[in-house]
Amino acid sequence: MTFVAIVPAGGAGTRLWPLSRRSHPKFLIDMTGVGRTLIQATSDRLEGLADDLIVVTGKDHAKAVAEQLDLSEDALVIEPSPRGTMPAIGLVAAIVEKRYGPDAVVGSFAADHLISDTGAFQQAVRTAIDSAKTGKVVTIGITPTSPDTGFGYIHVGEETTVKGAYAVAEFMEKPDLPRAVEYVESGTFLWNAGMFVSRVGVLLDSLAQFKPELAAGLRAIAAEWDGPGRAEALTGWDDLEDSVIDRAIAEPLAEIGGVTTVPVSMGWSDIGGYASLSEHLDNSAEQVSSGGSAQPVVLSGSDGAVVYSHDRPIVIHGIPEAVVVDTGDVLLVTTKEQSAGLGGVVASLGDDLNRLR
């Protein structure tokens, strides 16, 4: 059995600005000061597990991705334009189907997530592969650690014949807080982290069932990918339907019993903002979370601060939960709570600061 990891690397977002920005989204950054960028860590934790790894990204970041992972040309799929996760993952799946045949198993793993327990991750993927071999599309579900309203949830059903893999009863939209509390207390809901494992033939045939034109379009491009017709085939990209994999395959397939889930606790985070990031940084006695270079950070009356220092020491006095990010070309000062509104700030930057977006 061949197992190919698909790593979609797209989207910058603004919630971790100015660390993450259009020109260097968070997957290209060593967010936690461990010496590896998020996409490098994603690749590292698939080592020994995946026979092959293919990154799908936009042309803006293709060069940086290839350099960081030392990728061969075959291992890099550049989308002409962003169309959502389904065309991106689906194109790679179709290429894998062409290269390895429909029984190859693919797993899709976002380039910008943090996972602290690699052993637990690898065990979950192995279980997911076993479940995928039974013809299911398998999602890796995260055992919730809080009633987070920022994630979709997976309603877990009965355990399947594969130990550790359960039927997915239903995918749930992002809940309000009372409902999220209910989900977490019930013990039968998982966070949907968007990680899917499946036989590539099953994945594309499922797509063909729900979105036949998209599946056909992707397979048509893939047919020419490794030959001289790639460029011409890619002109069909613009005709594809924008879609995300959860809506296109996972949700409708779950309704007819085709999806399973593997629950796991592995210190997972999508680093959705500074509050989330701070949980993954070192905490000193003074509860500073500090990344970046090793300039001293002095806190006074500022418990829970998140600090990225660049080339000068930083002193924070009397601002609890402060967020101070010095990237060298710009300095951001806010608080964890306020940082949720960074999108509006970034959008409001004038033309003179356009380079910082």
Added chain:
Amino acid sequence: MTFVAIVPAGGAGTRLWPLSRRSHPKFLIDMTGVGRTLIQATSDRLEGLADDLIVVTGKDHAKAVAEQLDLSEDALVIEPSPRGTMPAIGLVAAIVEKRYGPDAVVGSFAADHLISDTGAFQQAVRTAIDSAKTGKVVTIGITPTSPDTGFGYIHVGEETTVKGAYAVAEFMEKPDLPRAVEYVESGTFLWNAGMFVSRVGVLLDSLAQFKPELAAGLRAIAAEWDGPGRAEALTGWDDLEDSVIDRAIAEPLAEIGGVTTVPVSMGWSDIGGYASLSEHLDNSAEQVSSGGSAQPVVLSGSDGAVVYSHDRPIVIHGIPEAVVVDTGDVLLVTTKEQSAGLGGVVASLGDDLNRLR
């Protein structure tokens, strides 16, 4: 009549750290971005008014002061050690007495105050000189703009024969807030800004009356100042009594009717902290007070912020009254309210950051 300005330039304090620090106290800094340091502005506003100007400072800052003001050797008095304002001003007064005789008038003007209305200042000094010629020690009193509890107050008595000059009934210690409100509402109290004008003979004879040993010691050093015996005479400096001019002369002399005051409104500030400084910086529509270099400052939900930018743009989001000071070698993040406690923070800096004090 000869009028000599005495400019005491000492003390760094911590309330404007890290702009102001041991190695470059605030008088050496262009605090408001006008292109002149505070001591240069002090000298500028005495232009055309004083026949001579003498700065008294410690050896740490003598070179910088001399360079900033292009001072001749005669115009710089270096105290061997800080002993308070009385020995500092008294020594210069004694030197002026020796050079120009006892009828020369001296005025003492701190090197690190801001005065926005130079015309009002000069008019007040002229009135003070007229009052000084009648044998009084004259203090320039500031018409209060708020019940500030950080200043001593002057209780004003009857107008004297010199129009615009009033008897000082009493000097009052820093009051509590209810008392300060009472003072300001009464309309008969002024802020004591520590500016004194007097015939030099009157000043030193008054000192001789209250502190005879100190007066004699200062006159003994001054006798040798402009000759070969200066160094030896200065060995007497260490025997002088530490004292401040308010306690040594102004308060006891006021009790016997020897002090007058000239009230003035002239946009005066001793820049006692970031809240005070911000009132003297340019306010944009978004109420940012920004000094330093011309890097963009972006405020969002941060009205009343004080920002010093150095070499990178600064974005502040959701922290009203923020104080963000980037001096290039260190970054301070606090609020106006919290900045009152900066002394403790500076004192707590470890040995590795000792250079920043």
